[in-house]
Amino acid sequence: MSESTYPPVTEHLSDPETAREEGRRKMDWALQHMPILNALREEFETEQPLAGETIAMAMHVEAKTANLVELLADGGAEVAITGCNPLSTHDDVSAALNEHESITSYAVRGVGDEEYYDAMHAVVSHRPTITVDDGMDMVKLVHEEYPELIDSILGGAEETTTGVHRLRAMDADGELHYPVFAVNDTPMKRLFDNVHGTGESSLATIAMTTNLSFAGKNVVVGGFGYCGKGVAKKAAGQNANVIVCEVDPRKALEAHMEGYEVLPMTEAAAKGDVFVTTTGNRDVITREHFEVMNDGVLLANAGHFDVEINLEELDDLAVDRFEARDGVEGYEMPDGRVLNVLAEGRLVNLAAPIALGHPVEVMDQSFGVQAVAVRDLAENADAYDPGVHDVPDDLDREVAEIKLAAEGVDHDSLSEAQREYMGSWEHGT
Numbered sequence: 088m089s090e091s092t093y094p095p096v097t098e099h100l101s102d103p104e105t106a107r108e109e110g111r112r113k114m115d116w117a118l119q120h121m122p123i124l125n126a127l128r129e130e131f132e133t134e135q136p137l138a139g140e141t142i143a144m145a146m147h148v149e150a151k152t153a154n155l156v157e158l159l160a161d162g163g164a165e166v167a168i169t170g171c172n173p174l175s176t177h178d179d180v181s182a183a184l185n186e187h188e189s190i191t192s193y194a195v196r197g198v199g200d201e202e203y204y205d206a207m208h209a210v211v212s213h214r215p216t217i218t219v220d221d222g223m224d225m226v227k228l229v230h231e232e233y234p235e236l237i238d239s240i241l242g243g244a245e246e247t248t249t250g251v252h253r254l255r256a257m258d259a260d261g262e263l264h265y266p267v268f269a270v271n272d273t274p275m276k277r278l279f280d281n282v283h284g285t286g287e288s289s290l291a292t293i294a295m296t297t298n299l300s301f302a303g304k305n306v307v308v309g310g311f312g313y314c315g316k317g318v319a320k321k322a323a324g325q326n327a328n329v330i331v332c333e334v335d336p337r338k339a340l341e342a343h344m345e346g347y348e349v350l351p352m353t354e355a356a357a358k359g360d361v362f363v364t365t366t367g368n369r370d371v372i373t374r375e376h377f378e379v380m381n382d383g384v385l386l387a388n389a390g391h392f393d394v395e396i397n398l399e400e401l402d403d404l405a406v407d408r409f410e411a412r413d414g415v416e417g418y419e420m421p422d423g424r425v426l427n428v429l430a431e432g433r434l435v436n437l438a439a440p441i442a443l444g445h446p447v448e449v450m451d452q453s454f455g456v457q458a459v460a461v462r463d464l465a466e467n468a469d470a471y472d473p474g475v476h477d478v479p480d481d482l483d484r485e486v487a488e489i490k491l492a493a494e495g496v497d498h499d500s501l502s503e504a505q506r507e508y509m510g511s512w513e514h515g516t
């Protein structure tokens with residue numbers, strides 16, 4: 088395996104020292120609101136569960152992620168990290184991370200495709216024993232280009248729905264050769280991060296980027312899964328009229344019973360003022376929809392990849408493209424209508440210029456699960472065959488207990504009799 092010559096972040100910045108200080112300030116602020124990572128840090132620093140491991144990470148490099156990365160390093164690991172989206176990196180945070188003696192950060196905001204993948208190769212050149220992904224790009228790269236590393240990789244952890252979908256497809260094809268935890272699928276992650284995190288941060292980012300209100304507007308939500316539910320609920324909470332578009336009849340019915348209007352996108356397109364896609368699928372909004380949209384609509388995507396709004400087709404239709412605001416590109420149609428695309432159609436809550444990602448408290452939970460999943464790989468990797476695995480329920484509960492204790496919330500426990508009753512089939516009427 089050849090060594091990478093791609094340099095870490097600090098060599099891309101004109102004033103790395105100032106960047107480091109600002110990045111550290113952002114991390115310190117976030118850490119004050121991350122009781123789970125703080126509790127795990129005490130344990131990890133004392134017990135060094137990751138000693139001897141090298142962790143390769145491709146994630147959104149911002150303050151909350153950075154605190155996870157430092158936790159893993161303080162738990163004994165060497166960590167190399169890059170971004171999982173060309174626009175979501177905060178360079179100052181990346182620079183602050185790179186200062187840690189056990190961490191190398193290659194993440195830089197706004198890189199082109201070639202540099203994005205150069206950075207990914209640079210991370211893999213550290214010869215990981217564990218991978219941590221948000222979207223599965225690292226697992227794919229290792230399998231396709233560095234198969235010689237697979238035998239020494241204990242396993243991986245995957246953060247998001249799209250990554251887990253891709254991993255399951257890879258597993259079904261018999262192409263996934265080490266175990267990977269579906270961190271996304273734990274209750275502590277997706278009931279909070281996908282629902283509340285995506286809902287709050289996507290809407291907040293759209294509002295801040297445009298300086299516009301949701302009240303009284305028709306907000307069209309593409310997909311009524313975990314993320315879509317969050318976006319719909321929070322938009323309704325801001326007095327929008329919510330329209331849901333779904334392909335799964337049960338989800339469509341659920342949205343209907345929640346009181347939202349449910350329409351095919353062909354009809355919603357003509358009614359909407361703001362569109363937010365959350366499907367993890369491609370071509371949710373296409374030419375036929377652009378053709379009937381109102382002048383001035385806002386188009387935003389909160390799904391993992393930038394394929395939900397078909398920008399190629401929009402560009403084909405447009406007679407002009409211009410920067411309407413920072414993070415907003417206007418596409419002028421031949422009849423004079425302007426359709427506004429936020430954050431280049433990339434996940435808006437992380438890729439818009441002012442985006443901060445999910446609230447800190449939410450990411451504390453997601454990254455708490457990541458940390459205990461990685462600890463389990465280091466301690467019990469032999470227990471897992473290659474393939475996609477659920478994170479053991481007791482680990483998810485451990486993270487919930489830490490959070491409840493930090494919040495000062497006490498809760499009930501099953502009595503012995505209740506436990507026996509719940510595990511028995513013999514009690515009837």
Ligand code: NAI
Nearest residue numbers: 247248249310312313314333334335366367368389390391
């Ligand atoms: P999910 O699987 O719970 O929901 C997706 C929904 O979209 C499903 O109900 C599905 O039936 C529907 N759908 C699929 N194709 C559609 C189409 N053409 N038109 C309308 N509906 C369609 O997935 P989840 O957890 O809500 O994640 C959605 C996406 O958001 C994924 O790409 C995930 O990786 C990403 N994500 C983004 C976050 C962010 O910070 N922006 C945070 C967490 C997840």
